Amino acid sequence: MSGKRVNWMERIAVIGGGLLGGSLALRLAGEKDVRLWARREASVALAQELGVEQASTDLAATLAGVELVVLSVPVGVMPGLVDRMLEAGLPEDCLVTDVGSVKAVVHREVAPRLRERGRVFVGSHPMAGGEKQGMEAARRDLFEGAMCFLTGREGAQTGEGECLETFWRELGCRTEWIDPLAHDRVVARISHLPHVMAAVTARAALANPEDARYGGGGLRDTTRVAGGHPGMWAEILLENREAVGRSLVEARDFLGEILASLESGDHEAVLRWLTEASELHASGRAVIQNECG
Known part of the structure; x- marks a missing residue:
C-alpha cells in the first residue's frame, strides 16, 4: 500500500450511520465509491433518501474491495465490530481509521487486532459534531474548517499516513499528528x-427550568453543549476518565479561588481572577484566528 499514490483512496467504507459517519458519507457521495454500513434499516433508508445510494446493513457487501475503512461507531463497540469485519472479509490491502473521541483505548484495543491480521490502522479524530445525533442530523459541510488529529506519530512517516492526512485535508480539515495519550490529555481540556x-x-x-425564560445569550451559549447525547457523553467521559479527572480537579481549584474571593469580599482578587480568564480567552481566540484566518 505504501507505494500507491496519495489520492489512491477511491473505494471507501464508512462503518456507522451516526452524525459523523452520515456526514462523511454524504460529503463523499458523488465523488467517491462510498458505502455506508448501518446497524438499523431505518438509518439505511434515510441515508439512501439523502443521497448515499450504497447504504446497507450487509457488512460483507459494504467492505468488498474497499481501500479505506472509517470506523464511525462508539469506541466501546469498535473491538467487537473489527472482529466481525475481519470475519466478513475486510480486504488485506486496505487502511483502517476511526473518528473516535478518545485514542489511547483505540490504539490499545483496536489497532493490535488489525495488525495481527496484517491490516494497517491509523487513528483519526475530526473535531466536529453537534448536540444533535444520528443520520437525520448529518450534513455535508460538517468537517469544513475542523481540526483533525491523526494518531500515532509513527503513522506520519508512512505512505498510509500521508494518504489519510490528504484525505482529511481534502474534506476541509486542518490536520496535526499527535501521540494517542497526548491526544487524550488535550481533548480532556478543550x-x-x-x-x-x-x-x-x-x-x-436551570435547577428551576422556568428561569430559562429570563436568560439571554450567556445562558444559551454556556449551556449549549449540555444538550449533547447523554449516553454518548457518558461513554466518552468514562473512556477518558483519568485525563478528564485531572482537568476537573484543576477546574475545581479555580472555582475554589473565586468562591473564596467572593466570601471574603476581596474585590482585587475577583477582578484579577476574571482578568486572567479574559486574557486567556483573548489569547485563545487569537490563536484560532491566526490559524484559520
Missing part, C-alpha cells in the same frame, strides 16, 4: 471538560 462545565452550569442555573 472538549471533554467544557462539556462537563456546560452540564454543571445547566444543572445549577
Whole structure:
C-alpha cells in the first residue's frame, strides 16, 4: 500500500450511520465509491433518501474491495465490530481509521487486532459534531474548517499516513499528528471538560427550568453543549476518565479561588481572577484566528 499514490483512496467504507459517519458519507457521495454500513434499516433508508445510494446493513457487501475503512461507531463497540469485519472479509490491502473521541483505548484495543491480521490502522479524530445525533442530523459541510488529529506519530512517516492526512485535508480539515495519550490529555481540556462545565452550569442555573425564560445569550451559549447525547457523553467521559479527572480537579481549584474571593469580599482578587480568564480567552481566540484566518 505504501507505494500507491496519495489520492489512491477511491473505494471507501464508512462503518456507522451516526452524525459523523452520515456526514462523511454524504460529503463523499458523488465523488467517491462510498458505502455506508448501518446497524438499523431505518438509518439505511434515510441515508439512501439523502443521497448515499450504497447504504446497507450487509457488512460483507459494504467492505468488498474497499481501500479505506472509517470506523464511525462508539469506541466501546469498535473491538467487537473489527472482529466481525475481519470475519466478513475486510480486504488485506486496505487502511483502517476511526473518528473516535478518545485514542489511547483505540490504539490499545483496536489497532493490535488489525495488525495481527496484517491490516494497517491509523487513528483519526475530526473535531466536529453537534448536540444533535444520528443520520437525520448529518450534513455535508460538517468537517469544513475542523481540526483533525491523526494518531500515532509513527503513522506520519508512512505512505498510509500521508494518504489519510490528504484525505482529511481534502474534506476541509486542518490536520496535526499527535501521540494517542497526548491526544487524550488535550481533548480532556478543550472538549471533554467544557462539556462537563456546560452540564454543571445547566444543572445549577436551570435547577428551576422556568428561569430559562429570563436568560439571554450567556445562558444559551454556556449551556449549549449540555444538550449533547447523554449516553454518548457518558461513554466518552468514562473512556477518558483519568485525563478528564485531572482537568476537573484543576477546574475545581479555580472555582475554589473565586468562591473564596467572593466570601471574603476581596474585590482585587475577583477582578484579577476574571482578568486572567479574559486574557486567556483573548489569547485563545487569537490563536484560532491566526490559524484559520
